[in-house]
Amino acid sequence: MAADANAGGPGYRVLVAQGGGPTAVINQSLVGLVLEARRHAGVTHVYGARHGVRGIVAEDLLDLTQETTANLERVAATPAAALGSTRDKPDAAYCGRIFEVLKAHGITHFFYIGGNDSSDTVRIVAEHAASANYALRCIHVPKTIDNDLVENDHTPGFPSAARFVAQAFAGANLDNAALPGVYLGVVMGRHAGFLTAAAAMAQTHPDDGPHLIYLPERVFDTESFLADVKRVHAAHGRCVIAVSEGIHDASGEAIVTRLSQGAVERDAHGNVQLSGTGALADLLCEEIKNKLGIKRVRGDTFGYLQRSFAGCVSEVDQREAREVGERAVQFALAAGGRDGSVAIKRVGEYAVDYQLLPLQTVAGKTRVMEDEFIDAAGTGVTDAFRRYLRPLLGTGLPEPARLRAGPVPKRLNKD
Amino acid sequence: MAADANAGGPGYRVLVAQGGGPTAVINQSLVGLVLEARRHAGVTHVYGARHGVRGIVAEDLLDLTQETTANLERVAATPAAALGSTRDKPDAAYCGRIFEVLKAHGITHFFYIGGNDSSDTVRIVAEHAASANYALRCIHVPKTIDNDLVENDHTPGFPSAARFVAQAFAGANLDNAALPGVYLGVVMGRHAGFLTAAAAMAQTHPDDGPHLIYLPERVFDTESFLADVKRVHAAHGRCVIAVSEGIHDASGEAIVTRLSQGAVERDAHGNVQLSGTGALADLLCEEIKNKLGIKRVRGDTFGYLQRSFAGCVSEVDQREAREVGERAVQFALAAGGRDGSVAIKRVGEYAVDYQLLPLQTVAGKTRVMEDEFIDAAGTGVTDAFRRYLRPLLGTGLPEPARLRAGPVPKRLNKD
Known part of the structure; x- marks a missing residue:
């Protein structure tokens, strides 16, 4: 001083x-x-x-x-x-x-x-x-x-962006339930997965998406990823996935670089350009289509909307x-x-x-998600994280509801 | 009957x-x-x-x-x-x-x-x-x-999606003004440009984006597009663009097909898969980077958020x-x-x-945007369209404001 x-x-x-x-x-x-x-x-x-x-x-x-x-x-x-x-x-x-x-x-x-x-x-x-x-x-x-x-x-800034991500996945989950398939949303965050993890707040019912969450705090393995998606899709007939733009392999190489075979933009610091492109979502969707043979696979990249959506x-x-x-x-x-x-x-x-x-x-230090916030499988969050995040999101969040009516007995296609 | x-x-x-x-x-x-x-x-x-x-x-x-x-x-x-x-x-x-x-x-x-x-x-x-x-x-x-x-x-459904698009572009325009460059947002609508045109409602000040709007009702020419972007970027030091996923060339071929040299997914009706992929935004951004030499070019594809965002x-x-x-x-x-x-x-x-x-x-008929709604250049909307759309969007829309303070006289870098 x-x-x-x-x-x-x-x-x-x-x-x-x-x-x-x-x-x-x-x-x-x-x-x-x-x-x-x-x-x-x-x-x-x-x-x-x-x-x-x-x-x-x-x-x-x-x-x-x-x-x-x-x-x-x-x-x-x-x-x-x-x-x-x-x-x-x-x-x-x-x-x-x-x-x-x-x-x-x-x-x-x-x-x-x-x-x-x-x-x-x-x-x-x-x-x-x-x-x-x-x-x-x-x-x-x-x-x-x-x-x-x-x-x-x-x-400051994280809670509002987290709210956007939670609302986006709440809607995407409902959309995916209406027209089943695989939906994958890529969320910002190069090193810290907090914003991607906020997708978990979209869940109301136990079978709601996102069913899988991939964070930069954990090593991303494409084979495990495909096995996860296959399992969820077999169980629910659909699958909603939240993916951090910063996912990387065990060596630290960004998955977008691996899947695109290096055809990526880098900034002055040598960092791979992650936002402002749909490449990662598209590459992961291609993997799912080609390797799992699932037909309806859709990917969105939340891009700049998640940090500056007006309203x-x-x-x-x-x-x-x-x-x-x-x-x-x-x-x-x-x-x-x-x-x-x-x-x-x-x-x-x-x-x-x-x-x-x-x-x-x-100065110059980076916090990442604490281990206690990430579940054992590494593809979801814990109740500690939900308790941490919930009060930050504010009031008036959407509360999605489902029809609960019972089935009408069949008359033609009797079992 | x-x-x-x-x-x-x-x-x-x-x-x-x-x-x-x-x-x-x-x-x-x-x-x-x-x-x-x-x-x-x-x-x-x-x-x-x-x-x-x-x-x-x-x-x-x-x-x-x-x-x-x-x-x-x-x-x-x-x-x-x-x-x-x-x-x-x-x-x-x-x-x-x-x-x-x-x-x-x-x-x-x-x-x-x-x-x-x-x-x-x-x-x-x-x-x-x-x-x-x-x-x-x-x-x-x-x-x-x-x-x-x-x-x-x-x-029904269009006004809320239009509101999402207007709010998204209002935020994207502010983000682009804060960190100048080219921003391109791809909006749903295979044949009708109404939803893409709704981006125009994001403008508060005359120099606000979107500065350019590309609709499926007009033939898309890549050379004209690049000339438009170059002109706007030179005038404002930045450029915000709204693009319909359905833009096509004079022969009716989708631009995403042309730019990707045919590597696209088709549905059972032979329609090119337009949503759930960031391909069009990425391909157009590449064109701008490569042909105009502008460095900061970012593309978002609004995808499923625009039709099902909860809230x-x-x-x-x-x-x-x-x-x-x-x-x-x-x-x-x-x-x-x-x-x-x-x-x-x-x-x-x-x-x-x-x-x-x-x-x-x-039944089976498709309305497209009326000519009176599209400006003479084909890259913007008319006041008739704004008057048509405004009451549909509802109340409580964000009202972006700018600082209006005057400059402080320079002391070191005097002209």
């Missing part, structure tokens, strides 16, 4: 930015943060950077002090990142340029809303400020549909996303405060509180 | 079935029909066939007279087809077997909820009854997300789907009634009424 950003007294200048993949509620965090900052007499300016760190280095800043509260409230209810986002993952030199811009604009408090990459950026920027003995408070505000930040009970949000997620923004400002402006990453802690069934963790606790 | 089904007096036996693709509100029609039938003193039995015509010939019937009203109301609010559906398209012999089962069970009133194939089945079954001089009232109840029934202002429904659609079921029974039991297909007619801005059309008016 360098010089105290709060020591200078009134005249604070706040800068906020949004990074990584958009979510349904990231703008709640932005607006909670902006309104809380504007409430403080000591804060004279609240700036927002367009497209995350990229906008900072380009000095592409908006003066949010001038926004109407009414419009901010409407923005809060809008999905995706209102300031714009970026996939840039700054190295030390890039962070140095960020720091130079913050210094030039006299920024005293820097907030970055994002995932674990973003928290690492905040950490490095804070180090630059400390080296320069420049008084800058640096706070990371959590956000990710992947739910993969360590030391967080869960992350599917958990009100619990909405409220908590708002609060992490508000709490970020309170932590930042507290007397004797420190840099850190805001985290959600569960303190009741169901209640949460917020803590400020050291940046290095969260 | 054969013998009068209503002439026999009390003791009517009603049979209802559901056919074709499930929708978010087809169970409203089922339940409206069942409850209205049970309300009539003359009706002694209300049967439902499992999995459409397939369940009729197998005598797989449920006695809906025994269902609780409370459970029926819950089923009404559940998406997909509660009785189960089928893709069987009966020929004359199959319809003969249907008629034999109806006769064996003393059915006096037959209702089939489905699209234009289903109405054709009803027509042929009615002919069998007439030939046999058997008193059977035959009514087709409309349902299809494709909105392709002639002489109908619109069809996205237009309350206008819900109400009308219920009413077509109720009106079907009223038409069927009216003194001096006749066979027919229930149709929605728009009688105000916005109000509807229901008519019973002759079965041959609707």
Whole structure:
């Protein structure tokens, strides 16, 4: 910790930015943060950077002090990142340029809303400020549909995306029951299977899908997969499957790479492009058709709908996303405060509180699903996971019902 | 018209079935029909066939007279087809077997909820009854997300699917604005572009996507498509595209067949399998990447989510789907009634009424988008279409908002 950003007294200048993949509620965090900052007499300016760190280095800043509260409230209810986002993952030199811009604009408090990459950026920027003995408070505000930040009970954005996945599978299961066959839905999450596992919440009756769930926390074996599908299809006359985009073999190679024989797109970090393509679903469906001889096999890739569909949000997620923004400002402006990453802690069934963790606790680390959340077969979730997830999804979830009428005795085709 | 089904007096036996693709509100029609039938003193039995015509010939019937009203109301609010559906398209012999089962069970009133194939089945079954001089009232109840029934202002199921598509593109547009690039969403509809065109309702600001819409009512030319995308991307730095799964070239060949060099699945009728695969989106994205050199190109295929997502429904659609079921029974039991297909007619801005059309008016015919609904360029919709669609979507649609704050003067990178 360098010089105290709060020591200078009134005249604070706040800068906020949004990074990584958009979510349904990231703008709640932005607006909670902006309104809380504007409430403080000591804060004279609240700036927002367009497209995350990229906008900072380009000095592409908006003066949010001038926004109407009414419009901010409407923005809060809008999905995706209102300031714009970026996939840039700054190295030390890039962070140095960020720091130079913050210094030039006299920024005293820097907030970055994002995932674990973003928290690492905040950490490095804070180090630059400390080296320069420049008084800058640096706070990371959590956000990710992947739910993969360590030391967080869960992350804002995940509950709404999980709700979308649960509602999607509830509908897909009913569709599949009406027109039986195999249905496979591919869900986002490269390393952490939380979002794919949320599909389990679609089950109302014991024979409801998804009947099989494949997570990146377990090794994916195509032969076992086919045997599982064959078994379920024989038992129910149909099969609904949830698959994480991040499934991989024992060597860690992505299944989409194996099945497509390497014809995949890679990003600047060498990561295989998993979203924005239906390749994995199509390849797995081909396997089922060719190897099991099942005729009606359909695959959907939930793609970008699951993180930004306008109109599917958990009100619990909405409220908590708002609060992490508000709490970020309170932590930042507290007397004797420190840099850190805001985290959600569960303190009741169901209640949460917020803590400020050291940046290095969260930065660059990835949480995956705990073993106690995955069943023994590795193709389903446990009751512990259901109990964990249920309160996050909010109220008003669909409650699918079935006809229960008895059969009419046959008159022609008597047995 | 054969013998009068209503002439026999009390003791009517009603049979209802559901056919074709499930929708978010087809169970409203089922339940409206069942409850209205049970309300009539003359009706002694209300049967439902499992999995459409397939369940009729197998005598797989449920006695809906025994269902609780409370459970029926819950089923009404559940998406997909509660009785189960089928893709069987009966020929004359199959319809003969249907008629034999109806006769064996003393059915006096037959209702089939489905699209234009289903109405054709009803027509042929009615002919069998007439030939046999058997008193059977035959009514087709409309349902299809494709909105392709002639002489109908619109069809139950379409408004809710259109709402899903509009909400999906509203979110995808915001996501694309946050992380710019090209986004392409493939929407259902083999011959009729109504559902794809509904993407236009996602636009709030003039530069919002979808910027381009490709419909099966217009010939798709890959070169023109690439030129369109290049132009929009140059103007906005991004591009959001809605594409119908049914786009085809001047010869009528499906684009997915052309781009994949024929490696496609066909159904029993020789139709190319369009849904349940991400092939078209992936192939179009490849074209854009390879020919235009744009790096961030993402494609989603909305697949089964758009017709059965649990929790996205237009309350206008819900109400009308219920009413077509109720009106079907009223038409069927009216003194001096006749066979027919229930149709929605728009009688105000916005109000509807229901008519019973002759079965041959609707049976086996396909409505496509009227020319007045498609703009001159063929890549967008007209205000007439927006005015047509808006009241169908219901209330409570998301209203995306943007930040309007002005820029902060640059201090380092001064121009």
